[in-house]
Structure formats: C-alpha cells, structure tokens
Amino acid sequence: MQTRSDARSSGDAGLPLWRPQPGEGLAGVIDCYTVSETPQGPVRTVIVTEERTGEQISLQLTSTSLLALFAEQQPHPGARIDVHYRGHTPDDGYQRWRLLMDRPAALELSPLGGEASDEAPWHRERRGDTPYGLHPRGAYGISPTSDTMGGSTTRT
Numbered sequence: 001m002q003t004r005s006d007a008r009s010s011g012d013a014g015l016p017l018w019r020p021q022p023g024e025g026l027a028g029v030i031d032c033y034t035v036s037e038t039p040q041g042p043v044r045t046v047i048v049t050e051e052r053t054g055e056q057i058s059l060q061l062t063s064t065s066l067l068a069l070f071a072e073q074q075p076h077p078g079a080r081i082d083v084h085y086r087g088h089t090p091d092d093g094y095q096r097w098r099l100l101m102d103r104p105a106a107l108e109l110s111p112l113g114g115e116a117s118d119e120a121p122w123h124r125e126r127r128g129d130t131p132y133g134l135h136p137r138g139a140y141g142i143s144p145t146s147d148t149m150g151g152s153t154t155r156t
Contacts, residue, residue, distance in 0.1 A: 015047065015058040022087030026059060027051045030077045036060055046070070048081065059083065069099040079103070 018026055028048040036045040038060065044067065046059040061067040066083075075081050079101050086096035 015056050017058045017060060018048075020085035022085060025082060025084040026057065027080070027082040028057070029080050030075055031056060032077050038062065044070075051080075063095040063097065065095050066097045066099070069097055073099055073101055075099075075101045 020026070026048060028050040031047040031049055034045050034047060035042050036058065040062070044061045046061065048057050048059055049055070050057050061070055081102075082098075082100040084098040084100075086098060088095055
C-alpha cells in the first residue's frame with residue numbers, strides 16, 4: 001500500500017507526497033519537475049501522474065541515491081517511469097532505489113529515395129560518390145582513359 005503525507009510543500013502545488021515503505025513502487029508519467037521546500041531545505045521534486053489512479057503525486061528526490069538515478073537516466077516530462085523503494089541497507093542505512101523508464105522507440109527517418117540532394121556536386125566527388133568509387137579524374141589527377149602502360153600520361 002502506498003503511503004502519502006498530508007503535509008503540503010510549496011513547489012508541488014499541494015499534491016499528495018509519496019512516502020513509500022520498503023517494497024513499494026510508483027509507476028506513472030512525469031508531468032514536470034519543480035522545487036519543494038522541506039525542513040532540511042529545498043529539494044528537487046518530480047510531479048508524476050500515477051498510472052493506477054490517474055492522480056498527480058509529488059515525488060521528492062530527498063535521497064542522494066534517488067537523485068543520482070534521475071540525474072543518470074534523465075527522464076524527461078512525458079516519460080513513463082517506475083520507481084521502486086527497496087529499503088535501507090542494514091549496515092549503513094543507505095537507501096536503495098530502482099528507477100526504470102520507458103524510452104520511446106527511435107524514429108525511422110532514413111531517406112526513401114525521393115529526396116532531392118542539396119549537396120554541391122564537388123562534395124559528392126570528394127567523398128567518392130562517383131561510379132565505382134573513382135574520382136572523375138582518376139587517381140592522382142590522371143585521366144582514367146590515359147594510357148599509363150605505354151609511357152605516355154595525360155594530365156588533366
């Protein structure tokens with residue numbers, strides 16, 4: 001069962017605060033980030049629309065380990081997240097969290113063939129986009145039609 005606090009913070013528009021017990025999770029979509037005031041000082045807060053109920057919940061990033069997960073994974077507003085509180089470690093009291101997020105599939109925007117090239121012809125030549133990968137003037141500026149075996153070379 002998820003626990004919510006009745007205390008309201010300044011930056012989260014009076015939304016219920018998620019205070020999980022070990023083993024609880026919060027799944028939903030990030031609406032926005034804000035800053036909330038706590039007795040310890042300002043903290044970053046994530047406003048999440050909970051998947052199960054459709055309600056907005058305030059998730060304060062008061063744990064440095066949870067804040068580090070958000071900083072590492074960079075979930076943007078609109079991303080679906082699943083935050084799971086795993087409890088404290090018995091020896092040092094370190095809070096353990098898990099953050100999973102759904103990333104949208106990459107858009108497929110490769111050319112389909114009907115696009116007009118807006119690249120200058122000499123750029124294509126430098127890259128070797130000519131038939132058979134040959135420079136139009138041949139290797140070292142020698143014409144591909146010149147006779148290099150007979151001793152005469154034609155420079156272009």
